[in-house]
Amino acid sequence: MTAQLSDTAAPPAALPGCATVARMLGASPAGTAADMRCWLLIEQPGPWTADALEKLLDEAFPAERRELLENLRRSHGLRPLLIRRPGKHQRDPERPRSVYVGGGEPGNRWLERLEIRDLSELAELDLQAVADGAGGLGTRVRGPLFLVCTHGTKDMCCAVLGRPLASTLDTNHPGRAWEVSHVGGDRWAGNLLVVPDGFLHGQLNPAEAALVAKSALRGQVEPEQLRGRTSAPTAWSQFAEIAIRRQTSLSGLDDVVAVREEPLPESDARVVTVRGGDDFYSVTVRRRSAPPRGESRCAGLVQPAGYVTENIAQL
Incomplete structure (x- = not known):
């Protein structure tokens, strides 16, 4: 049943989270997926500040390469995101980072993995090849990967509602589940992005996320609570x-x-x-x-x- 919330002011601590409010309003996430036609997924273990992605990109890319990345984001939907394994967020400086690149356009879905030991290696990536869907930058990966937004410093709803999803998916599909930085639409938490399929789902609980994952492994899409195809x-x-x-x-x-x-x-x-x-x-x-x-x-x-x-x- 749709609930109409009162406009009467209440102390912030007494108010529900934005994702809870969206549910109470009966709001649908259909048609709310962000523009993501291709991806640069960078493993960043440990806690994330609200601006963790921007700080990492500024550290990894010289100014002209950073500008190219932003231009390709606008023109080709190239989306950089941070990822980390579900669970305790601890950095191991001896372990190389995983980096995934891929694209989600119909007829040309692809995903590749490479390893780096220093962020400066990212500046050597052929970003144009990622944007053009050419690939050839790493080892081909048979998807899908399940990326759950848990970026709590962006919005607490993502952490509170996202972490149980990430835990469930990691248990059911070891190696395929990652926590991901902000994908937009915290009011639709828990948010699950499937790559390279390119479908973003919202308002999921762990059981619903498990169903989405099961369908994705069969090459199918669950339409309920689907936010949209990110390359539309x-x-x-x-x-x-x-x-x-x-x-x-x-x-x-x-x-x-x-x-x-x-x-x-x-x-x-x-x-x-x-x-x-x-x-x-x-x-x-x-x-x-x-x-x-x-x-x-x-x-x-x-x-x-x-x-x-x-x-x-x-x-």
């Missing part, structure tokens, strides 16, 4: 793809792909053409005009943007 061009396309997956029960990674998107004149809706199996569908998606809102202790006012499916027609 827009949130509208993400939402339309999820709508078609739910309607058709198509579950393969590339079974459902948005191929075109057009705004409706004088409207806040868009028409997305989606290929679903051998068929094509026209999906009209409208932004929810008045999303509910509520106060939380960790993110202030929570007012999740949302979308609704106005019409689905087979073409």
